[in-house]
Amino acid sequence: MTTETTPERRPAPDRSTGGAAPAAPTAGRPGTWWRAALRHRLFWPVLALLLLLILNVFFTHSFFSIRLQQGHLYGSLISILLFGAPLILVALGMTLVIATGGIDLSVGAVVAISGALACLYISKESDQNSLTGMLVAVALSLGLGLVLGIWNGLLVARIGIQPIVATLILMVAGRGVAQLITSGQIITINSSPYGRIGGGYLLTLPFSILIVAAVVALLVTLTRRTALGLMVESVGGNAEASRLVGINARRIKVMVYMFCALCAAIAGLMISSNVSAADGNNAGLWIELDAILAVVIGGTSLTGGRFYIGGTVVGALIIQTLTTTIYTIGVPTQSTLVFKAVVVICVCLMQSPAFRQKVFSRRRRGPDRPAGVAPAGQPDVEPRLEVQA
Amino acid sequence: MAQQQPVLEMTGISKEFPGVRALSDVDFRLFPGEIHALLGENGAGKSTLIKVLTGVYDQDAGSVTLDGQPVRITSPLQAQKAGISTVYQEVNLCPNLSVAENILLGREPVRGTKIRWKQMRREAAELVARVGLQLDVAAPLGNYPLAIQQLVAIVRAVGVTAVADGAVPTGTATEEAGQTEVAAVAERQGARAQVLILDEPTSSLDRGEVEQLFSVMRRLKAEGVAILFVSHFLDQIYEICDRMTILRNGRLVGEYPVRELDQMRLVQLMIGRDLGDLEELTEHIRPAVGEPVIQAQGVGRVGAIAPFDLDIHAGEVVGLAGLLGSGRTELARLLFGADPPDSGHVLIDGRPVALRRPAAAIHHSIAYCSENRRTEGLVPELTVRDNVILALQAARGWIRPLPGNQRDELVDRYIKALDIRPANPDLPVSSLSGGNQQKVLLARWLITQPRLMILDEPTRGIDVGAKAEIQKLVVSLSEDGMAVLYISAELEEVLRLSHTIGVLRDRKLVAQIRNDAGVTAGRIMETIASGASPDGAQS
Numbered sequence: 001m002t003t004e005t006t007p008e009r010r011p012a013p014d015r016s017t018g019g020a021a022p023a024a025p026t027a028g029r030p031g032t033w034w035r036a037a038l039r040h041r042l043f044w045p046v047l048a049l050l051l052l053l054i055l056n057v058f059f060t061h062s063f064f065s066i067r068l069q070q071g072h073l074y075g076s077l078i079s080i081l082l083f084g085a086p087l088i089l090v091a092l093g094m095t096l097v098i099a100t101g102g103i104d105l106s107v108g109a110v111v112a113i114s115g116a117l118a119c120l121y122i123s124k125e126s127d128q129n130s131l132t133g134m135l136v137a138v139a140l141s142l143g144l145g146l147v148l149g150i151w152n153g154l155l156v157a158r159i160g161i162q163p164i165v166a167t168l169i170l171m172v173a174g175r176g177v178a179q180l181i182t183s184g185q186i187i188t189i190n191s192s193p194y195g196r197i198g199g200g201y202l203l204t205l206p207f208s209i210l211i212v213a214a215v216v217a218l219l220v221t222l223t224r225r226t227a228l229g230l231m232v233e234s235v236g237g238n239a240e241a242s243r244l245v246g247i248n249a250r251r252i253k254v255m256v257y258m259f260c261a262l263c264a265a266i267a268g269l270m271i272s273s274n275v276s277a278a279d280g281n282n283a284g285l286w287i288e289l290d291a292i293l294a295v296v297i298g299g300t301s302l303t304g305g306r307f308y309i310g311g312t313v314v315g316a317l318i319i320q321t322l323t324t325t326i327y328t329i330g331v332p333t334q335s336t337l338v339f340k341a342v343v344v345i346c347v348c349l350m351q352s353p354a355f356r357q358k359v360f361s362r363r364r365r366g367p368d369r370p371a372g373v374a375p376a377g378q379p380d381v382e383p384r385l386e387v388q389a
Numbered sequence: 390m391a392q393q394q395p396v397l398e399m400t401g402i403s404k405e406f407p408g409v410r411a412l413s414d415v416d417f418r419l420f421p422g423e424i425h426a427l428l429g430e431n432g433a434g435k436s437t438l439i440k441v442l443t444g445v446y447d448q449d450a451g452s453v454t455l456d457g458q459p460v461r462i463t464s465p466l467q468a469q470k471a472g473i474s475t476v477y478q479e480v481n482l483c484p485n486l487s488v489a490e491n492i493l494l495g496r497e498p499v500r501g502t503k504i505r506w507k508q509m510r511r512e513a514a515e516l517v518a519r520v521g522l523q524l525d526v527a528a529p530l531g532n533y534p535l536a537i538q539q540l541v542a543i544v545r546a547v548g549v550t551a552v553a554d555g556a557v558p559t560g561t562a563t564e565e566a567g568q569t570e571v572a573a574v575a576e577r578q579g580a581r582a583q584v585l586i587l588d589e590p591t592s593s594l595d596r597g598e599v600e601q602l603f604s605v606m607r608r609l610k611a612e613g614v615a616i617l618f619v620s621h622f623l624d625q626i627y628e629i630c631d632r633m634t635i636l637r638n639g640r641l642v643g644e645y646p647v648r649e650l651d652q653m654r655l656v657q658l659m660i661g662r663d664l665g666d667l668e669e670l671t672e673h674i675r676p677a678v679g680e681p682v683i684q685a686q687g688v689g690r691v692g693a694i695a696p697f698d699l700d701i702h703a704g705e706v707v708g709l710a711g712l713l714g715s716g717r718t719e720l721a722r723l724l725f726g727a728d729p730p731d732s733g734h735v736l737i738d739g740r741p742v743a744l745r746r747p748a749a750a751i752h753h754s755i756a757y758c759s760e761n762r763r764t765e766g767l768v769p770e771l772t773v774r775d776n777v778i779l780a781l782q783a784a785r786g787w788i789r790p791l792p793g794n795q796r797d798e799l800v801d802r803y804i805k806a807l808d809i810r811p812a813n814p815d816l817p818v819s820s821l822s823g824g825n826q827q828k829v830l831l832a833r834w835l836i837t838q839p840r841l842m843i844l845d846e847p848t849r850g851i852d853v854g855a856k857a858e859i860q861k862l863v864v865s866l867s868e869d870g871m872a873v874l875y876i877s878a879e880l881e882e883v884l885r886l887s888h889t890i891g892v893l894r895d896r897k898l899v900a901q902i903r904n905d906a907g908v909t910a911g912r913i914m915e916t917i918a919s920g921a922s923p924d925g926a927q928s
Contacts, residue, residue, distance in 0.1 A: 227782045227790040230775055237768035244727060244757065244765055245780040245833070246748035252787075305770045 041299050045314045048297075048347045052321045053077075059329045072201045076324070078209075084320030085208040086111070086267035090287055091294035091316045092219055092309065093260030098295050100253050101236045101304030102156055102163035107264040107291060109174025110148050111284025114141040114265035115272030116181040122189045134193040138269060145265025146258050148174070153254030171288070178280035188277040198274030208270050215263065220309055229307075232256060236304025290319050297347055318347060394457055396421045396615045397442075397473075397584050402451035404437055411437040414451070415641045417634055419584060419615045424606060426626045426647070427619050429636035430659055430713070430878070435619055438636070439586055442617075443475050444468040456583075474546035475586040482542055484531030489513035491530050492545045516544050520605045536598030539590055540605060547585050547609060585609065586617045589714075591625060603629050621714035622895055623652055623918070635659060652918040656712075660880065660914060679703025680738070682841050682872040683755070685724060687733030693719035696732050697898035699891060701841060706863060706873045708887030708904075710880060710913050716896035717876045718760060721843045724874065725757035726750040751784055756834035758827075760846035760876070766830045767818050774800045774814035777832045784837060803832040808858070824855030831862070841872040848877060860886060880910045892916045 037043055056063045056076070066075035090107045097104045121137040122128055148170060155166035200207040223229030234242045235249045242249050264284070272278045296302060297318055298311025322343055331339045349355045397419040404412040412434045419425055429435050440446045442453070444462040453460055455471055462468045468475075482491045489510045490497075498508045513526040522540060530538055587606075591599050606616055606629060618630055626633065627647060635642040635658050642658050650658075681700045689696030694716040701707050709717045723730045726744035734741050737753050744750045747757070759765035767776055777800050778791060785791065791799070797814070804812050807828040809821070818829055827847060834842060844863065848856040863886050867873050877883050883890060884904065890913060892900040900916050902908055 225790065226787050227785070228787040230771075230779070230782060230790075231787050233771060234768045234775070234779055237770050238764070240765050241768055242779075242783075244725075244747050244759060246746075246751040246783040247779075248748065305768075 041308065042311055042314060044350045045297055045299070045311060045318065045347070048350055049314055049318050049321060052318065052325055052343070056321075056325055056328050063328075068204065071204055072206075073204045076328075078206065080317065080320050080324055081209050081212075082206045083324070084316055085206075085212045086270050086284075087287060087290055087294065087320060088212050088313055088316040089215060089263045089267040089270075090260075090284075091291040091298075091312045092215060093256075093263030094288075094291040095295050095298070095300055095307050095309060095312045096219075096223070096232055096256040097163070097260045098292070098300055098302060099232045099236045099304055099307035100249075100256050101239065102253065102257070103167065103292065103302070104152060104257060104260045105164065105167040105288050106148070106152060106170035106174055107260065107267075108284040108287045109171050109178065110145055110261050110264035111268035111271060111287060112178035112278075112280050112282075113148070113174055113181065114145050114268030115283050116178045116187065116278040116280050117141045117144055118194070118269055119187040119189050119272050119278035120181055122191050122194055123187050125191075128189055128191040129193060131193050134191055137194065138197075141269055142262060142265050145261045145268075148265075149258035149261030150254060152261065153257035156257065157250040157253035175280065178278075178283070180280075182278055182280040184280070186277050186279045190276065194273050195276055196273070198270045198272075211266065211270070215266070216309065216313065219259075223309070228252075228255075233306055237306075291316070293344065294319055297344075297351065299351070393420055395419055396456060398454045399438075399442065400452050400454075402438065402441055402453075403449045404441060404446060405449050410639055412441070412448075412639045415636065415639070416644075417641075418644065419617060421583070421615050422610055422613045423631045424610055424616045424618055424629055426630040426633035427617055427636070428626070428633050428655070428659055429642075433636040433659075434639040435636055436588070437639075439475070439588060439617070439619070442468070443473060443586065472583040473586065474584070475588065476539070476542045476546050476590060477588050482530055482538060482545070484538070485529060487527050488517070488524055488530050488533070488541055489526040491541060492516055492526070494545075517541075520544055520608055522605075534598075536594045536601065539594065539598075540602060543585070543587070543590075543602075543605060543609075547614060583613075584615050584617065586619075588619045589621070590618075591620055591622060599625065621712055623655065623712070624895060627652065653915060656914045656918040660910075679705070679870060679872075682737065683724065684736040684739075685733065686736065688723055688730045688735060689732045690719070690723055690728055690730050693728060693896065694723065694893075695897040699724075699898065699901070701872045701874060703840070703872050704867050704870045705888045706867045706875055706886050707889045707891060708883035709874065709876045709891045709893060710883050711893030711917060713878060715893040715917075716898075717893055718845055719896065720891075720893065720898065721757065721845050721874060721876060724750070724841075725755055725843055727757065727759075748783070751780065751837065754838070754840040755843065756780070756837060756839035756841070757843040758830050758834060758845060758847055760849060762823070762826055762830060767826055769819035770817055772815050773804070773809070773818050773821070773829055776818045776829050777803060777814070777836060780833050781836050799836055800832075803836055807832050807835075807862070822851075824851035827851055827855065827859065831859070835866075839871065841874065842866065843874045843876075845876045846878065847875075848879070848882060880913060884908070884910060884913070894920045 053063070060076065063076045066073055066077060068074075090111070094104060094107065118137040118141040121140055122133060125133040127133065152167050152170060155161045155169070156163050159166075196207055197211075198208055202210055223232065231242070231247050231252050234245075234247060235252050239249055267287070268284060271283050292302075294315035295307075295312050297315035298308050298313070300307040300311065322340055326336050326339060395418040397417075399415070399417040402412055402415045402417070403410075415434065415438060417427075417438065427435050427438065437446065441448045442462070444464045444467055447463060453462060455473075460471060462471065462473070465475075483494075486494070489512075492513045493509055498505045498512065510526050514524075517524050517526060520540065520543070522537070522544070524533070524537065524541075530541060533541070590602060594602065603625075606618075610616060618626070620626060630647050632644065632646050633650070633655075634644045635655070637659065679702045681702050683701050685697060685699045687696040687698065697720065699707070699720075709720065711717050719728070722728045724735070724744070726746050726749050729745040735744050736742070742749070742753055744753070744755075750757070763769070768779070771779075774796070778796055781799075782791060790796075800814050803809075804814060809825050809828045809832065811821075818826060821829065831847070847859050847863075851859075860882060863873055863875060867888075873886075875883065875886055887904050890902045890904055890908070891898050892902065892913060894917055897920075899920050902913070902916065
């Protein structure tokens with residue numbers, strides 16, 4: 001699952017340059033394809049992801065190799081996708097919520113509740129390996145996830161509590177609920193059908209990667225093939241104007257919080273299935289922050305409005321790759337958080353058009369240039385600089 | 390009063406913004422113990438003059454003297470220190486702090502670094518009592534209604550004027566403890582407010598609250614404070630003010646004692662035309678055609694507009710005339726369900742309908758272009774295409790998207806028909822000029838094929854060419870049978886386009902005049918000024 005498989009509806013004119021459309025002249029002219037690529041919204045996040053991946057090769061030479069063993073694909077790249085699956089899911093839900101101008105802090109709690117409920121149900125079954133039992137457990141968890149989403153949505157849309165406060169309630173209380181469900185213990189189960197959600201394979205690929213692919217496909221279809229995406233962006237871009245064109249903003253908001261909680265519930269199933277246990281305390285802990293970060297790296301603004309599903313997926317992959325990188329290059333445990341923070345700051349700076357402008361324009365009149373040469377308008381200026389001009 | 394020295398004198402004030410001459414050579418005088426109205430239409434330069442006076446803007450030319458001393462006011466803080474206090478339309482206090490904290494913020498009684506809370510409350514209570522208010526000064530300001538908050542803002546602004554003029558030296562008598570409290574505040578404040586500027590203080594107050602405000606103003610006036618009062622309610626001006634200064638297009642029209650200028654003449658001076666010039670015929674008068682599309686019967690909303698009756702027929706243009714703040718927009722919003730009415734009912738095709746939400750009005754083929762393009766119209770970061778189809782798409786529901794080719798064809802057709810430039814549906818709408826943004830909004834609603842189109846100030850802030858185009862469009866829409874409610878501050882536009890003219894004044898629909906050869910801008914202005922239809926031409 002790569003970003004190129006995610007269709008985006010619009011070419012999205014580059015707002016940093018005031019919307020001056022350069023598309024027409026670049027088309028068809030050989031040697032200028034990279035200009036179009038440079039202007040693509042996803043260029044910088046994807047570049048950051050590639051740099052991180054390449055960094056790994058210096059430490060693990062077989063990093064890019066993927067091999068087939070007993071009909072299953074293995075390799076570091078597959079592992080990144082596999083372990084990143086819950087985060088991608090949560091970030092996808094978060095994308096829509098953020099697009100409406102909201103935020104959902106409760107996803108981590110929902111992850112914990114969903115895993116706890118499923119594991120509790122299966123642990124009470126006489127035959128833990130029964131497929132029906134596992135399906136009922138999954139249905140219960142997803143159903144509860146939807147209910148929790150409705151709760152968040154109603155607090156935000158109907159009662160009018162600020163999203164960050166409304167979802168904080170469930171963030172704190174939800175952890176408590178998860179611990180109540182597990183009675184404060186870690187529930188371990190031994191169910192092979194349930195274990196397949198996180199650890200199973202289908203068509204050589206890990207099952208959770210396929211789930212993520214399905215959710216991405218569903219989301220793209222829902223938002224870009226129907227008018228849902230337009231309405232979400234409209235509500236996030238100008239709520240009052242949306243009301244005055246007859247959009248039911250409340251319903252849209254409840255829907256996105258439901259979708260977000262549903263994604264978190266699926267992620268909760270994956271995480272608990274992976275370890276065949278439910279930990280009310282630690283499952284999905286701080287995943288909301290990683291998810292918000294993934295959305296922002298992907299180019300969706302925290303103030304709401306336009307959202308980018310492909311960007312979010314790349315953002316989540318960057319975060320997961322970073323976690324993997326920390327292990328492969330052997331950052332000391334006590335420095336991991338600092339290392340992570342530094343990389344995130346660098347990625348965010350790369351993303352910022354204002355920052356790039358500043359750095360590159362300084363380089364242009366930098367001291368390494370021969371004196372006396374007027375830097376501006378030089379025909380031999382590096383390609384990157386020209387794009388900024 | 391003429392012999393007295395003005396407390397404030399502004400001479401030859403000019404202020405230019407890029408492309409606009411906001412003020413040219415304006416004189417303004419304010420005497421102690423008077424209430425002075427500053428009048429003019431929207432954009433006449435009132436707020437610019439106030440902002441020069443309060444140091445928000447620096448004038449390009451002209452001089453200001455305060456108490457006969459030339460001053461140059463360069464910041465709001467300096468204005469305050471010089472004794473010029475301002476209370477703006479939107480109360481800018483902190484509702485979460487107590488009344489006492491709000492009043493004495495920045496000049497609290499302190500001992501060392503500690504605030505003396507008890508004394509602070511005593512002082513605040515005394516200041517509040519001086520203007521005739523009974524408040525618990527320890528309660529959060531937000532607990533009180535807006536009118537009281539407005540009064541607290543005034544107390545904060547002028548708090549200590551009263552004592553500054555005499556009570557300070559006494560301070561010995563213990564029975565006058567209150568006096569000393571105030572004196573203490575006066576000392577800390579270091580200056581007395583001698584000029585109080587009230588910018589539209591009454592716009593959100595009801596009649597009783599206005600009375601309360603006026604009695605405070607009269608008290609302050611008796612104590613020698615000079616008050617500059619800005620209001621769009623002409624009746625209030627005549628009730629409370631002594632003199633007035635009229636601005637038009639950034640120029641001084643004149644300074645008049647209120648008693649010597651009747652409302653009729655005042656409106657003429659504000660709008661800037663003599664009655665004689667306006668005795669001309671209007672064109673485009675067509676008889677109203679068709680059945681009533683919408684009938685409003687006793688529809689009203691407390692605080693927005695008094696209950697009104699209004700019929701709009703198919704093919705008819707109903708224009709609304711009235712000064713800013715007279716309730717034009719409020720009327721339109723009720724008919725669209727943007728605000729739910731709290732009385733009366735609306736009939737569409739003779740059948741009663743509930744218009745409590747915009748979606749309900751849109752379902753009945755009503756469209757509304759708000760006067761606030763940015764805040765209530767456009768979704769700036771979406772493309773022109775998305776903005777154009779938004780209303781139609783909302784009516785279809787999210788599950789039934791417009792098919793791509795049909796959508797593109799519709800958008801292209803309307804871009805062409807309205808001549809939206811640049812004609813590129815993929816641009817973000819925020820990159821278009823004001824006139825083109827307005828056309829995008831018109832396209833958004835025309836695409837839904839409404840039966841009643843409500844246009845609130847569709848020509849405001851756009852260039853002359855686009856203005857003419859939009860007016861032509863209104864004429865051709867009504868010829869095709871659409872009912873139009875047309876709101877504009879420009880009387881000519883309303884006269885030129887309307888079959889029927891509804892006149893609003895002080896949030897009331899006071900007259901409906903059938904537009905024909907005999908109707909002139911003068912007659913409309915008379916109605917606006919007098920509040921009564923001149924010859925009973927109710928339709």
